Amino acid sequence: LELGLSGERRLFNEQFLIYTALTRPSERLWLSYPLADEGGASLLPSPVIKRVRRLFPQLEVEEHPLTPDNLEGEAVLPYLAHPSQALDHLAVRLREAILDRPPAPIWWDTYSYLMLSSRWRPALLQVIASLKRQNVEEPLTPALVRRLYGKTLRASISRIESYHACPFAFFSAYGLRLKERPIYQLAALDMGNFFHDAMDRFVLELEKQGLDWGELSEEQYGQLTRQIVDQLSPEIQNHILDSSSRYRHIARKLTRTVERSARVLGRHARRGKFRPMGVELVFGPEGQIPGLSFTLADGTRMELAGRIDRLDVATDEDGQTYLRVIDYKSGSSKLTPLEVYYGLKLQLLTYLHVAEKWAAQQLADKVKGVGAFYFRIYDPLQKTDQPLAAGDAEKLGLESYRMEGFLVNDPTAVELMDEGLKGRSQLIPVIINKDGSLRKSDSIWNEEELVQLRQHLERQFIAAGNEIMQGNIAIAPYRLAKETACRFCTYRAICQFDALLPENSYRWLPKLPREEIMARLEQAKGGEEHE
Ligand code: SF4
Structure with a gap:
């Protein structure tokens, strides 16, 4: 080694x-x-x-700004040492001149020098031509849209989210189908897929062996995890996990992550009545669950597909059946009604929506979808300034795995997920008040809100579908508080979005109070009923 x-x-x-x-x-x-x-x-x-x-205390420190912004006269000269360097800086000054910020006189001298030079004149003319260019994308022609998307627009929910985040990012990913060059490495995507597969196989293995997740012994968690990881490891990136000592070390860390996560889901099973009804449930034209489909304004058929990581079911004492959806994530994720309203996070709600209809048919019963959650698969480090007792360490560990997402304001559903809960739950995003009610938060939605947001889903999908078919590929990233569509986008080099250009600015989405969101949804529904 x-x-x-x-x-x-x-x-x-x-x-x-x-x-x-x-x-x-x-x-x-x-x-x-x-x-x-x-x-x-x-x-x-x-x-x-x-x-x-x-x-050497007598030494003087000089400051040399990287660019000659706000400098005049001789102070600019060091930046004009070579014509190519002068041309670069002049290009910036000329763009500012267009924005009504006249440059210092020395820049006009530089301009004249370059224009009169037979060697540099062509380059300067090129710079001048580029000043007229506007970084905007015109809509695609109907013929091009048809060639890209065909007669049926097929999309996953995450694609529609990506369209709502920035139409140009959607076009780059799903219209042009641009992908980053594959590199032989264990990328975040590979690890995400590995965790998903491992958790799915865990459920299937429990089913096969007739075991209940809530009754596994500590040794069984270890055994099952090792068995599953041994099966999966060779499938990742051509045996990469066995390619070096470093990757073998990473494989051990992945095993530990899966085992810890499986143990936490075991706590969920021990404390609640929800049990998996299905894993990796595919909905859409080729899936086992019917998907969502709509007819768009131009007659195009829009078909939505997706995959539900895990669907859980539980029954209360009166025989009422409840459903919840779990989506595995390797990073942290939260969900607010505002993000659903703006179409930025539609997956959890859509999954619950399609699963509820399907489960009612499967179980031949009335079922009630009561929540959908992100479960983070990771191996967190606990920070503490003093040694912890065993119980405290476990509590801290569980809390760092608390699921995020939404839950209907229904104490029975909470009881089925975290029995006998008082105060803050370590498992789900819920706090019980002293009077037994659920504390108001972004994660607790009342039934009326859930109905409104579910109806809003359809409007969001149809509106996005119509705009895609109209050829909209605008460079229009959203901005909501500090979050922007560009933060993790890999297409920046292509779109060349620059918030300083007057034609490029973020699409500001205002933060709305919950009441305002619901009032707007009510209005949108009223508008539809009138039509
Ligand atoms: S970098 Fe920003 S503007 Fe450019 S495609 Fe991505 S999200 Fe859109």
Whole structure:
């Protein structure tokens, strides 16, 4: 096993290299350091700078901004040392001139110099031509839309979410089908798929062996997990988990993550009555559950498909059947009615919507969908400033796995998920008040709100489908408080979105109070009934 240099050794080498660099010059020594990183966040200089300034207190520190913004006259000259460098800076000044921010006179001199130079004139003319370009995308022609999407628009729920986040990102991913170059590595996506498969196989294995999740012994969790991980490992990226010592170490960590997560889901089973009714349930034209389909304004058929990670069922003492959906995630996720209203997170609600209809047929009974949750599969580190007793460690561990999502305001449903709960639940996003009611939060929706939001789903899907078929590919990322569509988007190099350009700005989605959202949904429903 090859080991890297120790921290001590690396520190020594670094000091030696600094010493060598500082003692080699014969005439002059320049020391420079950046004040900020590329994102504008301030940076601290190396401790070497501090030491040198202590040794030579008479040294003066000069500041050299990276760009000549707000500089005039001779102060600009260092930025014009070479015509290509001058051209780069001039391009920025010319764009500012268009925005009514006249440049300093020296930039017009630079302009004249480059224009009169036979070598640099073509490059300057190119820059001038680019100034007229607007970074906007016109809608696609109907013929092109047909060629891209055909006569039936097939989409998953996450695709519609991506359209609502930014039409251009949707077009890049599902119209142009652009993908990042595959790299032989264990990417977040591979790990996400691995966790999904492992949890599904866990349920199937329990079924096969006739075991109840809530009654497994500690050893059984370990045995089952190892067996499942051994089956799955070779399927990831051509045996990558067996390709080096590092990856074998990662495989052990993945096993531990699956085992811990399975144990937590075992606590859910022990404390509640919900049990899996199905895993990996595919809905849509080729799935076992009927999906959603609509006819769009131009007559196109829109068919929605998806996959429900896990559907749970429970029955109360009166024989009423309840359903909940669990969606596995490897990152943290929350859900608010506002995100559903804006169409940014539609998966959980849609899954519960389609599962409820299907389960009623399967069970030949009236079923009630009472919640849908994200369950995070990970291996959290617990932070504590003192040693913990065994019980406290378990409580802290469980809390870090608390599911997020939404739950109908129904104490019976809570009882079926976390029996005898008082105060804050360690399993689901619920707090019980002293009078036994559920504390109001973004995760607790009353039945009327659930009905309204479910009706809103259909409007969202149809509106998105109509706009896609009208060819809308606008560069229009949303912004909701600090969150933006661009944060994790891989298409930035293609769209070249720049919030400083007047034609590129975020689509601001205002934060609305819950009452306002419901009032708007009521209004939209009223409008439909009138039509
Ligand atoms: S980077 Fe932003 S603007 Fe560009 S495609 Fe992605 S989400 Fe849209």
